[in-house]
Amino acid sequence: MSRPVIGVTTSNRSGWRIFPLVAFNLWLAGGRGLRWGAGRAADLGDVDGVIIGGGDDISPDLYGGKLVTSARLDPERDALERGLIEDALARGIPVLGICRGSQMLNVAMGGSLHQDAYGVYRDSRFVRTILPRKTVQVAPDTRLADISGTQKMRVNALHSQAVEDLGDGLRVAATDLGGMVQAVERVSDPFAVGVQWHPEHLFYARRQRALFRALVTAAHARRAGAAQIGAVGHDACNG
Template identity: 70%
Template sequence: MTRSGPRPVIGVTVSRRSGWRIYPLIALNLWLAGGCARRWQAGRGIDMGTVDGVIIGGGDDISPDLYGGRLVTSARLDPDRDALERGVVLDAFARGMPVLGICRGSQMLNVALGGTLHQDAYATYAASDHRRTVLPRKEVRIVAGTRLARLAGDAPMKVNALHSQAVDGLGEGLRVAAHDRGGMVQAIERVEEPFALGVQWHPEHLFYARRQMGIFRALVAAARARGAEAAQLAGVDAEAG
């Protein structure tokens, strides 16, 4: 259960195109998990000193300029958002602040830490189920012994899928926490403080699922631990029970 006390404030980056419909869902999940949300997007001022944690939300593709990749013609880019979110991730880690990456946000977490992406993930992973839906119809396999497994269990999980890019080379300090049956990375996590988790799916659409809510509760627990100057990973593990 989430501990009592002031609600940690979580900065949430969203797309200028789709943020109007995605942000309310993320805010709802954070509220149910014991936190509160603050909307951030490119073109608006942000203040890292006013939040306790960060969510990098989904939406636009990430420019290959950030990691030396190849641009595909179907990519929908927002360079201003790329710059904002890369800076937010790096500043968050410099401040010892927890980070949750959702879909694009998981990819940005990886890129900000020096990793690379597959621009056309399903061309690379032909055996992966190419399902584009907000409904939980794609199966992912959680890696045993990871923090995600502690949070959500290591049984196969049904999730949604809206992405075209995926993690390729891992960024510094990250490990794979889940993949699909074709081998495509579906979740990554930081192995040391501060807490950071990236999931390729959209848990904000699945707020009715206990395993998905555990992801948001973990971020809130990490933010609360940071506020108490305590170990975040221990706080997350305690939340997981």
């Protein structure tokens, strides 16, 4: 069976170094990455799944928020990724959101963001590193729990924004010890999970590689016309 092709959105500033990491994780999981970005062709007809990658803050114009002075925006990328998520889910294409991508998944489904997340969640530990220095608690009875287990997880963190109001059809899948949302997921097919951290930097950790494997499994299921969430759950139980 051929490897599912996964479209991966990246920043035009940092995509040259981030995409190879994501592509490496996808290859380990049995998939193949295709780089997308603002100004590049991005055709959902060419792929079996989508990763919305990390990068700049999301403009509050998309959800009616107020801009904070520290925000760095990329409106062209905002428009691209919001449209990709909406169209992908409408076509039944599975989605994985990474950091900014998790936030965009929430916004595309009608949710909103805290512009200054650590100003709201003062008990959340502020770290800004690709090293696993932040503790995350995975919620039981969630897709993420099936994929990565419910033990406390050490992850990295590079974000300043976080989920405020949940988008339609989403639920919280993980929080940090201060209560800030760290992962969201769709409750029904197609498969869609967003994580606030950067698992592509943690490829040496089995629980992080499992996120990419889950997306590839869901992409295989879509090809076969099978239930994606059921396939991911079955794979997790037998992995």
